[in-house]
Amino acid sequence: MYASYLFTYNANYGNDLNVAITNLIEGAYDVYLYGHGNEDNQNSVFELSASSVNYGGEATTNGSGWLSPVWQEGVQYVEFTNVVVLTGQTINIIVESGASGYAVISGLQIYTAGPPLIISGSNQIVNVNQQVIITNYAYSPHGPISFTLASNAPVGATISTNGVFSWTPTCAEGSTTNLITVWATDSSTLPLSNSMTFAVTVGECVEISIGSSYQQVGQSTCVPVNLFTTIPLTNLNFTLADPSGHFDNWNITAENSVISSATAQMIDPLHELFTLGVQSGHALQGSTSLGTICMDILPGPSAFEPLLPSNMGAAASDNSPVTNLFGQMGRVVVIGPQSLLEASLNTNASRTLTLYGNPGVNYDLLSTTNLTDGSSWTTVGNVTLTDLFEVISLGGATNPMQFFKAVQP
Amino acid sequence: MRYSRCLSLLFAVAFVAGAMPSSAGTLIDVDFTSASVTSKTGFAATGLTTNDFWNTYTLFSEALPNLKFVDGTSSDAGLTVSQ
Numbered sequence: 477m478y479a480s481y482l483f484t485y486n487a488n489y490g491n492d493l494n495v496a497i498t499n500l501i502e503g504a505y506d507v508y509l510y511g512h513g514n515e516d517n518q519n520s521v522f523e524l525s526a527s528s529v530n531y532g533g534e535a536t537t538n539g540s541g542w543l544s545p546v547w548q549e550g551v552q553y554v555e556f557t558n559v560v561v562l563t564g565q566t567i568n569i570i571v572e573s574g575a576s577g578y579a580v581i582s583g584l585q586i587y588t589a590g591p592p593l594i595i596s597g598s599n600q601i602v603n604v605n606q607q608v609i610i611t612n613y614a615y616s617p618h619g620p621i622s623f624t625l626a627s628n629a630p631v632g633a634t635i636s637t638n639g640v641f642s643w644t645p646t647c648a649e650g651s652t653t654n655l656i657t658v659w660a661t662d663s664s665t666l667p668l669s670n671s672m673t674f675a676v677t678v679g680e681c682v683e684i685s686i687g688s689s690y691q692q693v694g695q696s697t698c699v700p701v702n703l704f705t706t707i708p709l710t711n712l713n714f715t716l717a718d719p720s721g722h723f724d725n726w727n728i729t730a731e732n733s734v735i736s737s738a739t740a741q742m743i744d745p746l747h748e749l750f751t752l753g754v755q756s757g758h759a760l761q762g763s764t765s766l767g768t769i770c771m772d773i774l775p776g777p778s779a780f781e782p783l784l785p786s787n788m789g790a791a792a793s794d795n796s797p798v799t800n801l802f803g804q805m806g807r808v809v810v811i812g813p814q815s816l817l818e819a820s821l822n823t824n825a826s827r828t829l830t831l832y833g834n835p836g837v838n839y840d841l842l843s844t845t846n847l848t849d850g851s852s853w854t855t856v857g858n859v860t861l862t863d864l865f866e867v868i869s870l871g872g873a874t875n876p877m878q879f880f881k882a883v884q885p
Numbered sequence: 886m887r888y889s890r891c892l893s894l895l896f897a898v899a900f901v902a903g904a905m906p907s908s909a910g911t912l913i914d915v916d917f918t919s920a921s922v923t924s925k926t927g928f929a930a931t932g933l934t935t936n937d938f939w940n941t942y943t944l945f946s947e948a949l950p951n952l953k954f955v956d957g958t959s960s961d962a963g964l965t966v967s968q
Contacts, residue, residue, distance in 0.1 A: 491968055492968070493966060493967075493968060494966065494967045494968065495964065495965070495966050496964070496965045496966075496967075497962060497963070497964050498962065498963045498964075498965070499960075499961040499962045499963055500961075500962045501911075501960075501961070501962075506931075508929065508930045508931060510929065510930075547928075547929055547930045549930065552930075553929070553930050555930065581917050581966075582916070582917055582918075583914070583915065583916050583917060583925075583929060583939075584913075584914070584915040584917070584964075585912060585913070585914050585915075585929060585930060585931055585932075586912070586913045586962075587911070587912045587913075587931060588911050590911060
């Protein structure tokens with residue numbers, strides 16, 4: 477370029493060149509126009525329009541250095557940016573003569589960025605309950621760029637407008653491969669979008685859930701045991717701890733037709749090991765009930781006794797390693813001589829108390845907002861239990877913090 | 886030099902396993918000349934590579950249809966010059 481050029485010359489400065497670019501794909505363009513002849517005074521003035529939009533005029537410099545390959549804007553060329561072209565529209569360029577009367581065009585470059593270029597992290601392998609964060613980047617000359625997720629994104633997955641993807645798979649999403657499609661949209665006059673997809677593979681999940689019960693000391697009680705697994709299992713074991721020594725005579729009864737054996741074995745006075753085997757050719761899979769665990773409650777004080785599975789192990793039917801085991805805690809409300817009071821919020825945010833105790837016993841319900849003032853307790857109700865517990869609704873919260881206790885009059 | 890920036894990003898992508906980037910940026914170059922075929926290649930104010938293709942518009946020629954992109958593939962775009 478610049479070895480020769482196209483020009484008109486009219487001593488009366490009358491002639492222009494008209495350059496039309498047709499059949500461009502729809503988009504926003506940057507147009508570079510080069511205009512100069514061999515002589516220092518042979519510059520040009522360019523006026524550009526697309527459809528009815530006029531982008532004004534720009535002139536190259538009338539001076540020396542025209543054949544320089546340095547390509548300085550305003551010297552060797554002019555640039556029109558973000559020229560919007562819709563389908564069927566034409567870019568029209570009028571090349572006017574500069575001060576010398578020469579209307580010269582020697583080169584043209586027309587560029588459209590296209591949709592944003594997206595760069596993302598690699599495919600991921602994660603475990604259940606493990607947060608995966610992937611920072612996505614995109615490039616476009618027409619920023620800023622905003623990111624969104626396609627509608628098939630897994631539940632709970634999010635992406636910030638600046639491209640940070642976040643997701644914590646749940647147990648139910650174990651053993652799945654999730655294709656995540658990220659969209660990036662630029663800020664050009666005609667916003668352009670692009671997408672890319674990566675995979676998040678979630679490891680297996682085995683979850684043992686222990687149920688809850690309540691019972692008086694000196695009695696027996698049972699809690700259900702349930703399993704959720706995303707891989708077929710042929711056996712399963714776990715331990716329950718009894719650090720306070722409330723329980724004795726643990727046993728497990730299978731209530732699942734594929735289970736061939738279920739045993740409870742005391743490891744030490746405070747730990748019980750439960751082992752379940754599956755019939756040959758069968759497997760435990762999905763959400764299923766395993767059975768019930770029963771135990772005697774020894775005489776002693778009242779307590780909320782948690783039952784949390786630990787030291788869990790399992791064997792997969794395909795002999796693949798099972799490393800992602802989770803325990804869901806249950807509990808036994810042990811009702812001894814003392815009352816137990818439990819506070820909770822209902823779904824409508826109203827406060828609820830549950831009073832555990834022995835049937836026939838009468839309790840005063842006291843309340844205060846200041847634990848440091850022993851004289852501030854006031855009686856807010858009286859309950860005579862007809863069962864092992866009673867639920868007491870307190871209505872909506874009126875104080876930021878309120879304390880309750882139940883005492884025998 | 887937007888294309889050169891784009892190019893560096895493309896190189897970066899090559900090292901990201903599993904990523905699937907795409908970019909449809911396009912560039913058309915035209916040299917207005919008295920030669921039948923321009924000898925011009927590569928960059929001017931912008932460009933992609935030193936081998937960028939330049940279309941030739943010869944003085945007094947008819948309309949130039951199907952301008953080629955800098956990689957040599959044809960576009961539907963055309964160019965006309967009139968006085």
